[in-house]
Amino acid sequence: MSSVESQQDKYFNKMTLLSGMVGSGKTYAIRETVKKKIATNKTYIIQHTNDFGSLCEELKGNLIVVNNVVEINMFSFYPASYTSGDYYTYLFDCHCKELFVFLKLLLERDMWNVEKVQLMNAILEMYESVGITKGRFNPNYKYAPKHLCFSTFCEVLKEHSDNLYKEFKVYSPLMVEDKNISNYFDKKNRGLDLKNNLNLIYTNGMYSLAVLYSYVVAIKRKMRIEPEPTLLVVDEGFLFLKVEHLLETLILNSGASSVQTELLISIQSLTDLSENLNEILSAANKVILFRQNRNETPILEVNLKLPKDVVKQTHSLPTGEAMVIEDKHMYSIKYS
Incomplete structure (x- = not known):
């Protein structure tokens, strides 16, 4: 295992930012990504609207509906085999x-x-x-x-x-204090004939930041002490990306799991990123642009440094088609 210095401030090995207007094809793209990776990746999806309920049922996943209580004992600390060092x-x-x-x-x-x-x-x-x-x-x-x-x-x-x-x-x-954070998601499945490869966390329109934050922390802590190939999807991620503390926990502090984990964040508008825009774009090694609103033009030109003709093209992309910016290269992709 590499030293703590190289781990503690490391982003996810792969972070993808999807941006596009309603109906531009983001949800379909996420569904296809999850289906492709579910066989080899522990997958968590945090959704605010029930766009992935049918996918969870199809893949026999574990549906967790967030209530207005803190179900996770945030105070319990269990470092597994790590007791010093x-x-x-x-x-x-x-x-x-x-x-x-x-x-x-x-x-x-x-x-x-x-x-x-x-x-x-x-x-x-x-x-x-x-x-x-x-x-x-x-x-x-x-x-x-x-x-x-x-x-x-x-x-x-x-x-x-x-x-x-x-x-x-x-x-x-x-506070509901009967759950150990290290095996919370496994306990949710106890007695149910469900695969635990997919955990769908549905906020059910509940926007208590503290409760929402507790689920993100539960995922991150499990990842740190039990590193395994993992896909974490945050749909409609504007809520996380506008709040500094949520953003920091989401994209940093992945520990030993950094090299095995992919983070995928979906938003409708790049303007939702507000003052955290540059940090998020720096952390993302891939940006997928579906059809963009014309209000995004300044960000596309200044922050992403896209040529004017490409920016114009993003305004009229057909549903399911996108422009991908990855490692300073740009190419088109079609989800169908």
């Missing part, structure tokens, strides 16, 4: 940062700097109290990792900030 430290750092972001998203407000310090100190103290530190995973009793949960965290937080404690306690009813 550089990669363990990397796993612990990722875990704490993601937990911090989750709690910050839960508040749905900006935090003062002093509050951020109090929050992170409470996180670290909670783990240290049971023998889990940045340097070593050495729980001081057998079931300590399973007992780490939202209520435990709140009790620790109370010692750091009574105001934050009272604010977070309001969210207690949203």
Whole structure:
């Protein structure tokens, strides 16, 4: 395994950005990609509208409908066989940062700097109290990792900030703390005659960023400790790409799975990427442009540096046809 320095800031080995107007062929292209890769890749699809329900049924996948509760125990930390060393430290750092972001998203407000310090100190103290530190995973009793949960965290937080404690306690009813994050997707299939190669996460029109974030974290943590060929599809990815913390977790911190994982993000408009546009385009090694709205012209010309005649061509592409930009080369593709 390569050193943590080469892993911790690495993008996915393959990241594809699909952009196109409604009805331009993006959904069909994603379906064909999933069908092609499902035999050799663990596949996760996060969808906001039910465009892939029939695909999930056809491939005997696992449908997970997101509710307005946090089903995943974000506080449980299980690093598998990594109990010390550089990669363990990397796993612990990722875990704490993601937990911090989750709690910050839960508040749905900006935090003062002093509050951020109090929050992170409470996180670290909670783990240290049971023998889990940045340097070593050495729980001081057998079931300590399973007992780490939202209520435990709140009790620790109370010692750091009574105001934050009272604010977070309001969210207690949203927490369902009976799922271990490392095998969450396998547990979802328990007792069901379904293949687990495909997991379709349907947000059901639910846009709680904290809840949505918890599913992304569940996928990423599983990928880090159990590296395997994986395809992660985010349909209508504008929600992730406009929020800095969601974007960072989505495209970075893949650890040992970086070289085996492909990330595919679909959006309707490049303008949805707002201030994160350049970072996303830098991370993507492939951009697939289906039919584009004329409002995209400045981005196509300035950011993607496409010739004016090519930009004009993207405005009238037939359904299912696209222009692909990959490794500074451009070519046409047709999905049919």
